[in-house]
Amino acid sequence: MGHSDEIVMFGIVVIAVLWAYFGLRRWLHSPLRTNYSSVPIHIEMNENTVAFQLMEQDGYEIIGGKVRIPFYFLVNDIQLDSRLFVDYVARRDGQTYLVKVARDRKPIEWTASSVRDRLLPYFLLYSDIDGILYVDEKEQQLQQIHFQLEEE
Structure with missing residues (x-):
């Protein structure tokens, strides 16, 4: 492997590490949206209100x-x-x-x-x-x- 190949590989590794770091950081800092996935629908309701x-x-x-x-x-x-x-x-x-x-x-x-x-x-x-x-x-x-x- 030549010198230029090593530089390209090093660049790819740096980009991958930065991409993983910022992606993981964004995921960890994103708000927790919910504990429940969908609203339970109860059919019984008072229609006379x-x-x-x-x-x-x-x-x-x-x-x-x-x-x-x-x-x-x-x-x-x-x-x-x-x-x-x-x-x-x-x-x-x-x-x-x-x-x-x-x-x-x-x-x-x-x-x-x-x-x-x-x-x-x-x-x-x-x-x-x-x-x-x-x-x-x-x-x-x-x-x-x-x-x-x-x-x-």
């Missing part, structure tokens, strides 16, 4: 009812159990939404931090949803929330 009627009037197809998502976490080695609830699962224009209905006892403030704190956990749960649909029955309003996670 204002929220259900508002969504249908706005062109949403309601494909699922209440979803209970149990989970636990550890605090100083003490297990705490909890759960999240999704009121409906809806679809429109090929996009799937988890639906949260407004509650009087827990109103949402429409600030970036409040929306993040209240609704981002739902978005992060499933890899196949496109956003969150927030339904305010009193105000007769639907709010479509899409989250965009940026890479550093």
Whole structure:
């Protein structure tokens, strides 16, 4: 092997190592998207609610009812159990939404931090949803929330 062959081989090895390093680094720093692959669809749903009627009037197809998502976490080695609830699962224009209905006892403030704190956990749960649909029955309003996670 000549001197020029060694330089070419060295260049190929350097490029491969750099490509592997940056690819692995990007993969390790990318956000964990979900623990669940798809939204469970519960067929049982209450069709006699204002929220259900508002969504249908706005062109949403309601494909699922209440979803209970149990989970636990550890605090100083003490297990705490909890759960999240999704009121409906809806679809429109090929996009799937988890639906949260407004509650009087827990109103949402429409600030970036409040929306993040209240609704981002739902978005992060499933890899196949496109956003969150927030339904305010009193105000007769639907709010479509899409989250965009940026890479550093």
